Amino acid sequence: MIEYVFMNGEYIESDKAVIPVRTHAFLYGTSVFEGIRAYYNSEQEQMYAFRVKDHYKRLFASAKVMWMNSPYSIEELEQITKDLLRKNNYKTDAYIRPTLYKSAIKVGPTLTDNEDSFLIFTTPFGNYFDSDRGLKLCVSNWRRTSDNAIPPRAKVSGAYANSALIKTDAHEMGFDDAVVLSESGQVTEGSAMNIFFVFDGKLTTTAITDDILIGVTRNTVIELAKELCIPVAERPIDRTEIYNADECFCCGTGAQIVPVESIDNRTIGNKKIGKITKQIQDLYYDVVRGKVDKFKDWCTPIYD
Numbered sequence: 001m002i003e004y005v006f007m008n009g010e011y012i013e014s015d016k017a018v019i020p021v022r023t024h025a026f027l028y029g030t031s032v033f034e035g036i037r038a039y040y041n042s043e044q045e046q047m048y049a050f051r052v053k054d055h056y057k058r059l060f061a062s063a064k065v066m067w068m069n070s071p072y073s074i075e076e077l078e079q080i081t082k083d084l085l086r087k088n089n090y091k092t093d094a095y096i097r098p099t100l101y102k103s104a105i106k107v108g109p110t111l112t113d114n115e116d117s118f119l120i121f122t123t124p125f126g127n128y129f130d131s132d133r134g135l136k137l138c139v140s141n142w143r144r145t146s147d148n149a150i151p152p153r154a155k156v157s158g159a160y161a162n163s164a165l166i167k168t169d170a171h172e173m174g175f176d177d178a179v180v181l182s183e184s185g186q187v188t189e190g191s192a193m194n195i196f197f198v199f200d201g202k203l204t205t206t207a208i209t210d211d212i213l214i215g216v217t218r219n220t221v222i223e224l225a226k227e228l229c230i231p232v233a234e235r236p237i238d239r240t241e242i243y244n245a246d247e248c249f250c251c252g253t254g255a256q257i258v259p260v261e262s263i264d265n266r267t268i269g270n271k272k273i274g275k276i277t278k279q280i281q282d283l284y285y286d287v288v289r290g291k292v293d294k295f296k297d298w299c300t301p302i303y304d
Contacts, residue, residue, distance in 0.1 A: 004087045006080055007119040011087055014121065024102040028109050029158020031101035032062035035253040037125070038085055038094045038302065041289045047085060048290040048299035049096065052078050054216050058155065059100060065154040067111040068100055071118055078300065081120060085302045088122055095125035128254040134261025134271060135250065139239060140166045140178035144188040144211050152211050160192070167191040177250070179242065179263060182211045187237040193252035194218040197237065197245040198276050207234045217251045224283050230276055247274030257281040
């Protein structure tokens with residue numbers, strides 16, 4: 001099956017989508033991107049792209065940090081995304097990766113006097129983690145980059161070298177992923193996903209000023225918790241607090257909602273998915289497939 005990408009204003013076959021080896025973004029990691037999911041509802045024979053507008057709003061926020069300007073408006077990007085998914089005609093869940101990148105052919109890291117280009121590719125995509133099995137996490141020896149170094153609130157491709165080191169070292173030590181601390185020693189997030197804890201019935205997560213990516217899925221979880229009448233706290237979290245959490249789960253576009261079984265070999269709860277985590281996970285999977293009318297505005301139908 002031929003797959004298409006959107007690049008340089010055209011829909012082209014994926015094997016023809018190439019960039020020169022001296023492209024600035026390749027040499028210096030100077031691109032910003034989003035990860036968006038689209039879910040196929042077989043009962044309705046419909047695909048829903050989830051919170052597309054919110055992802056593109058965040059892309060524009062990242063672009064501003066990196067001295068970038070998108071050649072397309074948010075509304076145009078929504079339509080391009082819809083058209084591309086239609087063209088690839090998936091009948092399964094899919095992942096969408098829009099990227100805005102510095103495309104000058106030059107040596108030197110300067111972001112100004114450096115043109116911007118845009119591309120999107122899509123691919124079939126299932127579960128990143130087994131959502132029925134709890135993750136085994138460690139606390140990473142690597143620290144999250146800070147807002148005054150490479151700001152985590154901007155989704156910059158070069159910053160993911162930090163995530164790569166964190167996740168690879170966790171894997172090599174036998175863990176699924178890691179909890180990452182800030183330079184001050186407080187919890188931020190996972191290697192590339194936000195993290196929530198349950199303490200005494202209250203859902204608790206780090207604040208948006210705690211060196212995290214301000215996740216679209218994170219925001220979704222907070223809104224779903226409100227719908228379920230689960231109280232939510234956003235505050236600084238110390239490392240030793242998390243060992244005594246009643247429940248823990250990670251979330252993100254890739255991760256979706258995945259429970260945590262242990263942190264640093266200390267069992268969280270009873271190793272089974274917690275009650276609150278399960279409630280949020282179940283509602284989330286219904287929402288993203290367009291099954292909940294109240295949240296249907298988050299879901300962009302692809303096939304007319």
